[in-house]
Amino acid sequence: MSQVAISSAALGRKLRQFLNTQIIPNEGILAQGDNLARELTLDLTRRAQQAGLFGSFYPLHRGGRFGSLVDYLSVAEQEGRSEYGPGIFGADATLDAYMLSQHGSASVKQRFLTPLLKGDAVSSYAMSEPDSIGSIPATMQCQAHLQDGKWHINGRKWFICRAQVASFATVVARSSDGPIDQSLSMIVVPSDAQGFKLVRPISLLGRYQGQNELSFHHVQVPQDYVLGQAGQGIALMQKRLALGRVLRSVQWLGLAQRSFEIMCERIHSERGQMARLADKQLVRARVYTVYRAISAARCLLREAALKFDAGLPNAVEVNVAKLAVSDALSQAADSAIQIMGAEGLADWSPLSGIYRAARTTHILDGADDALISTVGKHLLQAQYAIQEETDMNKAIA
Numbered sequence: 469m470s471q472v473a474i475s476s477a478a479l480g481r482k483l484r485q486f487l488n489t490q491i492i493p494n495e496g497i498l499a500q501g502d503n504l505a506r507e508l509t510l511d512l513t514r515r516a517q518q519a520g521l522f523g524s525f526y527p528l529h530r531g532g533r534f535g536s537l538v539d540y541l542s543v544a545e546q547e548g549r550s551e552y553g554p555g556i557f558g559a560d561a562t563l564d565a566y567m568l569s570q571h572g573s574a575s576v577k578q579r580f581l582t583p584l585l586k587g588d589a590v591s592s593y594a595m596s597e598p599d600s601i602g603s604i605p606a607t608m609q610c611q612a613h614l615q616d617g618k619w620h621i622n623g624r625k626w627f628i629c630r631a632q633v634a635s636f637a638t639v640v641a642r643s644s645d646g647p648i649d650q651s652l653s654m655i656v657v658p659s660d661a662q663g664f665k666l667v668r669p670i671s672l673l674g675r676y677q678g679q680n681e682l683s684f685h686h687v688q689v690p691q692d693y694v695l696g697q698a699g700q701g702i703a704l705m706q707k708r709l710a711l712g713r714v715l716r717s718v719q720w721l722g723l724a725q726r727s728f729e730i731m732c733e734r735i736h737s738e739r740g741q742m743a744r745l746a747d748k749q750l751v752r753a754r755v756y757t758v759y760r761a762i763s764a765a766r767c768l769l770r771e772a773a774l775k776f777d778a779g780l781p782n783a784v785e786v787n788v789a790k791l792a793v794s795d796a797l798s799q800a801a802d803s804a805i806q807i808m809g810a811e812g813l814a815d816w817s818p819l820s821g822i823y824r825a826a827r828t829t830h831i832l833d834g835a836d837d838a839l840i841s842t843v844g845k846h847l848l849q850a851q852y853a854i855q856e857e858t859d860m861n862k863a864i865a
């Protein structure tokens with residue numbers, strides 16, 4: 469085993485221990501989303517930092533521990549075993565840490581990136597809108613125009629994670645007319661900018677999970693708060709997705725694995741033994757099906773991460789892996805609830821939150837149907853190209 473593999477295994481064990489002893493027992497409080505939950509999150513974040521468990525996959529030159537996504541996967545899975553782990557371990561900020569580090573100006577790095585890496589700031593990403601189709605960026609309405617060295621931003625965004633506590637949002641806006649791949653820009657907007665309004669929290673499936681609606685009314689920010697070049701928004705969105713979908717999916721895999729463990733624990737428990745659950749074929753079939761779904765999804769994620777590390781195009785691998793993880797998580801949460809009986813449905817059970825989260829994964833970060841359609845299109849194009857080449861070779865021979 470290589471040195472990195474040993475240290476990621478050791479870090480994964482430490483994280484698991486921290487999560488089991490300090491986060492999971494507090495999940496009931498953290499789920500409330502109130503001031504007490506916020507204070508506790510902050511306190512647990514500080515403890516995670518002191519234990520060396522924070523920001524494990526931040527860019528290497530900015531304090532991260534891993535230069536390879538594949539090496540980080542097993543650690544990220546542990547971070548994701550609780551819905552609250554990614555926030556407390558700083559993993560929620562990893563994608564923005566990369567985006568700001570690679571595409572931010574000196575002033576963006578100083579004002580937004582530095583506090584983010586220290587855990588002193590929270591980030592959010594504002595793309596989705598009430599009046600546009602999330603799966604079709606060309607329908608985006610939010611406007612940004614440059615005047616006297618400042619971006620002037622107007623528009624609405626919704627379902628924005630963490631915006632209620634974030635100190636800034638990376639806003640995707642239309643900055644010019646013309647083809648979509650030249651007319652969107654990503655602009656960093658501080659939450660205290662005049663005209664930046666938190667309109668309302670949005671509850672999902674009966675519980676507030678940290679999503680919000682925002683509005684921007686004549687918000688002004690300096691010209692160099694744009695990420696990369698103006699008009700590069702689509703290219704940056706693709707970069708975000710190549711890493712972001714893997715990061716999010718591996719955390720969901722953590723929730724799926726935890727659901728599997730809860731299910732097995734119940735089967736072996738006194739109550740499970742009373743009902744002789746381990747002897748029932750339908751129960752064994754559930755264990756098998758969930759295990760297979762999780763293991764297959766883990767392999768697909770690894771394949772996507774290997775290509776990411778090698779700098780190769782990985783859109784198909786990432787999308788297939790994301791779809792597989794969502795299915796694995798939904799199956800795992802549903803089977804665990806079934807085996808737990810009524811207790812699995814109770815709000816005090818972690819499965820109630822996991823089950824809600826599982827449903828959202830089929831829409832968040834790319835709706836299932838849109839991803840399936842895109843993957844099918846790519847696969848057909850690739851097969852067509854192979855077929856054409858074979859036919860051409862036959863004709864030459």
Ligand SMILES: Cc1cc2nc3c(=O)[nH]c(=O)nc-3n(C[C@H](O)[C@H](O)[C@H](O)COP(=O)(O)OP(=O)(O)OC[C@H]3O[C@@H](n4cnc5c(N)ncnc54)[C@H](O)[C@@H]3O)c2cc1C
Nearest residue numbers: 593594595596601602603627628629828832833835837838
């Ligand atoms: C928990 C959660 C957190 C979120 N966090 C954020 C955030 O932090 N920032 C942010 O900007 N957004 C966020 N979102 C929004 C999310 O990114 C969008 O919901 C997602 O991109 C889908 O866009 P949409 O909701 O507009 O659905 P649409 O794109 O309108 O799609 C609706 C449905 O239409 C169908 N459909 C669409 N395209 C196709 C196709 N090509 N083929 C077949 N069927 C299709 C599918 O059934 C799809 O589910 C979050 C959403 C959730 C649920």
